[in-house]
Amino acid sequence: MRKILHGFILLLLCSPCCGWAAADQTEVRAVSIKSAVLAEQRELVVYLPAGYQQSNERYPVFYLTDGDIQGPHTAGTIDYLAKFEQMPPMIVVGIVNRQHRERDLTLTPKDQQKPNQPQNADQFLAFVENEVIPYVKQNYRTLDYQVLSGTSHGGQFAINALVKRPGLFNAIIAISPSLYWDNNQLLGLTEQALKQQRLQGRLFVSIANEEPTMTAPYQQFVDLLGRFPSDNLVVASQTFSDETHNTTVLQGQYVALKHVFAGWAIPEGQPQTLADLQAKFASRAKLLKTDLMIPEDKANGYGQWLQYLNRPQDALVLLQWNRTNYPQSFHAHTALINAYLHFKMAAEAKAAQKDALQSLKGLSTDQKAQLEALVI
Structure with a gap:
């Protein structure tokens, strides 16, 4: 019985995820923009989520340093998790840092800083905020929800963005961040920001099996986060002891995304009532600041799962809601009619059949015949 139920659930809820077609894969675009902030041409790699071209939906955006290297696997991880509803699909914007990586991503040493003149990571952050983000918003269908992720020097850059521009990104991911840079300069900046309760959003930081130069300041950073907790900053950290500095990114992004979108998934193996689903989608909508x-x-x-479990009130409430909200869906109408028949409600089934035949537009001959055959 348990195997039958499990198979039924998979067939009912997961079948759209199990037959992915080539047309449903991520689309990749190479983009070149002229930066006034950096006074040079810069390259982006944009990964559009599966189904982007076939819909009018808007998407949250995932910004990523070293985008040509880290972009493909990160976009694949997001696509995979989104297909199984662990997170929303996202537009991934990979920023290429191949030529000026250290200059772009690391903080200016204290003894070289110029008053009121952003340099290095601060200047690159201004480029991201004032040129990359507006370009993406202008050219793609985006929501007002943004994540920034970086690894090594990119992780240093991401934490610097959290400290210098709190609220610019809803979530920050820093994998094996190079916090040792310039005598741990970023640790002091972070401590000031934490004491002032300026940081906000969600933060995920991780480290791999690395040398003390990397692990010691990382642990100091994690300790700082623990010493100055804030209701406005939700933090998770993890050590990947079986990974190295170069291999940790794939696993780190996966775990980070699960943290960033904690609470997104609908619990597996549990039937959901209309109230359950409405609460879940209301929570998702609030997070992304959109209607869902x-x-x-x-x-x-x-609805059919609840019907299978012989929960007539819950099943019918959900299937009635579905027909009301999707009045031109053939499947919403037939599911409700079949539920009435299953629960031996012949009069209600007949009335639902009549409603379907009258309200559905453009019925094919086969569909009309199917409807008429449901209730004789």
């Missing part, structure tokens, strides 16, 4: 509605196929799937 339960998809028709998801409401249908959970």
Whole structure:
């Protein structure tokens, strides 16, 4: 019985994820923009989520340093997690740092700083904020939700962005950040910001099996976060002891994304009522600052699961909601009719059949015949 139920759930809820077509894969675009801030041409690699061209939806954006190197696997991880509803699909913007990586991503040494003149990582952050982000918003369908991720010097850059521009990004991911740079300069800046309660959003930091030059300042950073907790900053940290500095990124991004979107997933193996689904989608909508509605196929799937479990009130409430909100969905109508029949509610099934035949537009001959055959 348990195996049958498990198979039924997989068929009902996961079948769209199990037959991915080539047209549903991520689209990659190479972009070149002229930067006034940096006085040079800069390259981006933009990864559009599966289905972007076939929809009018807007998407949160994931900004990533070393985008030509880290972009492909990160976009793949996001696509995979999104397909299984562990997080929303995202536009991934990989910023290429190949030629001027140290200059772009590291802080200016204290003895070389010029008053009121951003340099190095601060200047590059100004480029990201004032040129990259506006370009992406202008050319792609985006939501007002942004994540910044970086590794090594990119992790240093990401934490610097958290400290210097709190609120610019909703979440920061820093994998094996080079916090030793310029005698741990970033640790002092972070401590000041933490004491002033200026930091906000979600933060994930991690380290691998690395030399003390990397691990000692990292541990000091984690200790700082623990000493100055804030309700406005949700922190997670992890050590990947089986990974090296170069191999930790793939696993780090996966765990980081699960932290950033904690609470996004619908619990697996549990039937969901209309109230459950509405609460989940309300939470998602609040996070992304947009309107979201339960998809028709998801409401249908959970409605049929509740029907299978012989929970008539819960099943019918959900399937009735689905028909009302998707009045031109053939499947929403037929699922409700079948539920009425399953629960031996012949009069209600007949009325739902009549409603479907009258309200559905553009019925094919086969669809009309299917509807008429449901209730004789």
